[in-house]
Amino acid sequence: MRELDGGRPSNVVEAYLEQLRQAELVAEAEDVAHGKRHLSVVTGDLETSDDVARVEQLTAVAWAGRDGARMTASRGGSDYVTLVIEGPCAAQFVDELAALAEELSPGFWRISRSSSPF
Structure with a gap:
């Protein structure tokens, strides 16, 4: 992933994909918390x-x-x-x-x- 200063994604598509990855991690963590x-x-x-x-x-x-x-x-x-x-x-x-x-x-x-x- 190309990055700007501060580690942020360099374009809208990469930013959106990063949001999806983060949402997936949160959802999996919630599942784990519920057994x-x-x-x-x-x-x-x-x-x-x-x-x-x-x-x-x-x-x-x-x-x-x-x-x-x-x-x-x-x-x-x-x-x-x-x-x-x-x-x-x-x-x-x-x-x-x-x-x-x-x-x-x-x-x-x-x-x-x-x-x-x-």
């Missing part, structure tokens, strides 16, 4: 039945939940999925799901414990 945790997995476009099966396996485990944690929402696009997990053991469950995603990954998935996949 929600996120796992985002950038999978790339799902091109084969094997690709689809890997994502379905991850989401099936997430929907099944575990003691003290359950998935309450899932969102995504053609190349990513974000899971929203709630409950007193949400952070532990996200860690377990992240480990499963690592196992299922064909080697190029990007896995983050964040609501933002990119």
